[in-house]
Amino acid sequence: MQVALGGTFDPVHDGHRALFERAFELGDVTVGLTSDELAPETRQVPRRVRPFEERRAALEAELEPLAADAGREFEVRKLEEPTGIATEPGFDAIVVSPETHAGAERINEIREERGLDPLRIEVVDHVPAEDGERISSTRIVRGEIDRHGNLTPERTPETE
Numbered sequence: 001m002q003v004a005l006g007g008t009f010d011p012v013h014d015g016h017r018a019l020f021e022r023a024f025e026l027g028d029v030t031v032g033l034t035s036d037e038l039a040p041e042t043r044q045v046p047r048r049v050r051p052f053e054e055r056r057a058a059l060e061a062e063l064e065p066l067a068a069d070a071g072r073e074f075e076v077r078k079l080e081e082p083t084g085i086a087t088e089p090g091f092d093a094i095v096v097s098p099e100t101h102a103g104a105e106r107i108n109e110i111r112e113e114r115g116l117d118p119l120r121i122e123v124v125d126h127v128p129a130e131d132g133e134r135i136s137s138t139r140i141v142r143g144e145i146d147r148h149g150n151l152t153p154e155r156t157p158e159t160e
Contacts, residue, residue, distance in 0.1 A: 001027030004086040004119070005095040006079050008034045008137070010049045012062045013147040015097070015127040015135040020063060022124045023095040024070035030091070032079035033059060048141075052078065083107050086119060093120040 003023045009016055009031075023029045033056055039049040049055070056076055067074045077085055082103065086094050087110045096104045101123050108118040126134035129149030139145050143152055 001092045002090055003027045003029045003093045003095060004032065004084075004091045005029065006032030006034070006084045006086070007100075008039045008049055008055070009059050010039075010055050010137055011140055011147055012058055013127075013135050013137060013140060014149055017062070017066070018127050019095050019097065019124050020066050022122055024066055024072045024074075026093050026095070026122065028073040029063070029067070030075045030077060030085060031059065031063065032084040032086070033076050034079045038079055038081065083110055087111055087114065087116075089116055091119055093122055095122045095124060097126060098123055 003026045005019055005023050007016070020029070020031075033052065036049075036052045039052075050058075059076055063074050063076070079085065083106060085091070086104075086107045094104050094107060101121065104119070104121045108121070111118055127149065129135045129139070129145045130151045131145075133139070135145065135147075135149040140147055145151055
C-alpha cells in the first residue's frame, strides 16, 4: 500500500510520530513537506517556520529509524499546494490528524474529479501532553512543552 501524509512538521513531535508510525503500519510512505511559500498559509497560528531544507533534514532523521523498524520505504517531497501529492495517482491511503480530516475529504473529491479511486482515510488521534492538552508545534515553539509533551520547567503545575 502507498500511503501519503503531509504537513509543515516544525518541530517534529510525538504527535507527528504517531502519524508516521500509523502510516508505516499501512505501507510505504510519501511525506509531503510544505514549501517555504506554503508553510505560512497552512499555519493555524501564525509563527516563524524554519526553512524547508532544515525541516526536511529533521523530518528525514525522524523517519529513517521508523521506516527501518517497519521494513518500509519512504520519500519526502515538497508540497506546493495544500491538497499536495495525495491528489496524484499511485496512493491508496492518507494519514491525517482530526483537524485535517476535512482536507482529506477534499482530496478525495479532487481525486474523484480526476477519475481516481478515493483514498482510505486514516485519522490518528492527537497525542496529549503532560497537562492533557494536545501536543502541537506551536506549543513547543512557545516554550510550553517539549517535543514529547512534557511541561517545561517554568510551566509545571508547581510554578503556575
